[in-house]
Amino acid sequence: MTPKFLSFLSNKIQLLSAIASSSGSSDADKIVATDSGGKIDRSFLSRVVSLIDAAVITPNANTTDIGILTLSQSTTFANPTGTPTDGQLLQIRITSSTSRSISFGTAYEAASSLTLPLATTGGGAEDWIAFRWNGTKWKLVATTIGVSSPPSFTIAEVVEEVTSLIIAMG
DSSP: OOOHHHHHHHHHHHHHHHHHTTHHHHHHHOOOOOOOOOOOOOOSSEEEEEEEOSSSOOOOOTTTEEEEEEEEEEEOEOBBSOOOOOEEEHHHHHHSSSSOBBOTTTTEEEEOOOOOOOOOOOOOEEEEEEEEESSSSEEEEEEEEEEEEOOOHHHHHHHHHHHHHHHHHO
16 A cells, blocks of 8 residues: 555554444444435434634534534634533534634533643644543543645545455455
8 A cells, every 4th residue: 555545544544543442232322224215314424514604603513414614713612512422423624724722611621631732733634532421521532633735645545445445455
């Protein structure tokens, strides 16, 4: 595999692994592909919401799984509104042209091995911050800070990379 593809894949696996390892046994963690009539159940799809750039941003847990934000000022993420379900995931993707200070309300809590970020990376890089509701707090489960734009691949490149991976796995 090419280093470019390995780096891209590694970043995605790290974020997914961190999220998966924090999973509970709630219904929010279950994915059902079809209902009894064979129709696709879209209830497991992430609800992606554009957040409004402001000094205080309040995500709504009833409508947001992934909040996307282009930040032009320092901000505080206030405690989310709504009624989260146990194990619910809330991800925030921030892009900013320069580094901006960020802070979090009292409902957000860092894990023992992670700290809440205090600033964005800037330079157009993406900062991903993922929380999981534990019944009382939005627990930080993963951060991927300073991700530059993902590389683009042609269909032929993807087929070549996947083929080489399959061959290498024997």
